[in-house]
Amino acid sequence: MSQKITIVQRAEPYCVIHIRSHKWTDGLGEGNDRADRLVSVAAPVGDFVKARESHAMFHQNARGLHQQFNITMEEARGIVRACATCSHHGPGLGIGVNPRGLGPCELWQMDVTRVNEFGRLKYVHVTIDTYSKYIWATPQTREKALHVIRHLTSCFAVMGVPTTIKTDNGPAYCSERVRKFCQMWGIKHITGIPHSPTGQAIVERANRKLKQYLQKFKDITDVAERLLRSVFVLNHLCGFF
Secondary structure, rough: OOHHHHHHOOOOOOOOOOHHHOOOOOOOHHHHHHHHHHOOOOOOOHHHHHHHHHHHHOOOHHHHHHHHEEEEEEEEHHHHHOOOOOOOOOOOOOOOOOOOOOOOEEEEEEEEOOOOOHHHEEEEEEEEEEEOOEEEEEOOOOOOHHHHHHHHHHHHHHHOOOOEEEEEEOOOOOOOOHHHHHHHHOOOOOOOOOOOHHHHHHHHHHHHHHHHHHHHHHOOOOOHHHHHHHHHHHHHHHOOO
């Protein structure tokens, strides 16, 4: 109010201007100038340093570092080899030798792997899109038909609805309940050769890689958070091709 009265009672012409104080070295801009000078002496962070810092947090593979930070493959491999957590792990997920879809959601492979340290949620249901290599996993208390359907419902929300799902010949997958569920969604369900694990090679490799990343994030105590962190890194920070 006092400022308004002052303006109304002015006796001389006045002008309102914007003071670019960060351009000054004294007066109103003195503090900004000090901050600018402190920041300006810091060296810019290069792509290699950014890649090392990112790998220290997410442990993505060499190809993922190469693609994300525009460093050479040799530099990326060096970062992975220098990491105490990753140096003894193998390469990232390969494309496998099984039939693969020609587009997203054309052909999925699905399996269940056990992670005993998850306790009652040790049955981890895993699905991988054979075209994009996108992985989704959910911790379940069992591996019965009910839990397969719960996992698939979660997959639909994240990945979409597939044309075909390929599984092994487990009792849950071959159950009438799962058959009716797939029929309701218009999904073709096929199974591999009985007692032949090579028919599920893509998802088996996904299981192995997922477990490796779960070990890298073993400092995370919450089961859901630990699993989601691993799935996020595999899907978004690792290169597979």
